Amino acid sequence: MREVIWTPGVARAARRIAAAAALGGGGLTALGVTAYGLLIAEGLLARRVIGQPHGMDGPAADGVYGDFPGEPITMVMLGDSTSVGLGVTDPAQTPGVLLAQGLAVVAERPVRLCVVGKSGATSAELRPQVDRALRERPDVAVIFVGANDVTTQTPPAVAVRHLAKAVRRLREAGAEVVVGTCPDLGTIRPIAQPLRWVARRWSRQLAAAQTVAVVEAGGRTVAFADILGPEFDANPGEMFGPDQYHPSSQGYAQAAYAVLPSVCAALGLWPKPRPERGEGPQPIYLAAATAAETSGAEVTATRVEGRATGPYGRWVTLLRRRL
DSSP, rough: OOOOOHHHHHHHHHHHHHHHHHHHHOOOOTHHHHHHHHHHHHHHHHHHOOTTTTOOOOOOOOOOESSSSSOEEEEEEESSHHHHHHSSSOOOGGGHHHHHHHHHHHHTTTTEEEEEEOOOOOOOOOOHHHHHHTTTOSSSEEEOOOHHHHHHOOOHHHHHHHHHHHHHHHHHTTOEEEEOEEEOOOOHTTTTTHHHHHHHHHHHHHHHHHHHHHHHHHHHOOHHHHHHHHHHHHOOOOOOOTSSSSSOHHHHHHHHHHHHHHHHHTTTOSSOOOOTTEEEEEHHHHHHHTTTTTTTEEEEEEEEETTTTTTTTTEEEEEEEEO
């Protein structure tokens, strides 16, 4: 049975991390300093066990995709090793190319892809990536980041603050922004129990806080915690690559197909679905906590009766996109 993290606790943690990020603090969560230190130690051990069997570079994937007429849509990929497709050798299997090809079909226009992500990157290292991305004058930016913030000594609020700055810069330049939040590190086999449980809880709290920060900065998020978690946990041989840490080609496809509807929606190319029970407008902290546990959940800002905020913070729309 899949472990369920109590949503109110995740919501409170997200609120604390977001508040600390806004005030410039470190913002350790309720897991505490001791658990965080143990997780870091286990993460470093896991990194030694995993090594770098794939090197540090994904396959070269920049190019124009889609045999369609018209001016290309420019899409940039930022973030960590998952943004560059580390572990696969065919560019067609990277999430950037999968997204570009899918977007081209939906838009019936070519898509020019530029990948500026870097293997091993934390949120604090997004700034130079944004510098490079802005030179491309992107229409849409996709960011996959968060795992390295958990397995290094990056306090959650610091990570969230850097991510928010990156999103804000991209939005100010006119790009739509979609962020795949921190994946469920509880599925990583080289991280042993009981710290695998700690990693799972920590990554979900970070994912919820990322959602708050990204939406406040003008972007939208797609929850990776539950997109990748159960599938990877149930089918590690298929969803993980040989190092049991990075996704396989099937794992990258799962992530790309989860993000594609949100990328299309951000560009006005996807029909707005009818909200179902538990979806629609709600306070941002509740939506962020729910999204951290819900497969393919998208969170984006909205208004209620013409107002962007309510008694419990910013209004957002939660959509559980069917995968």
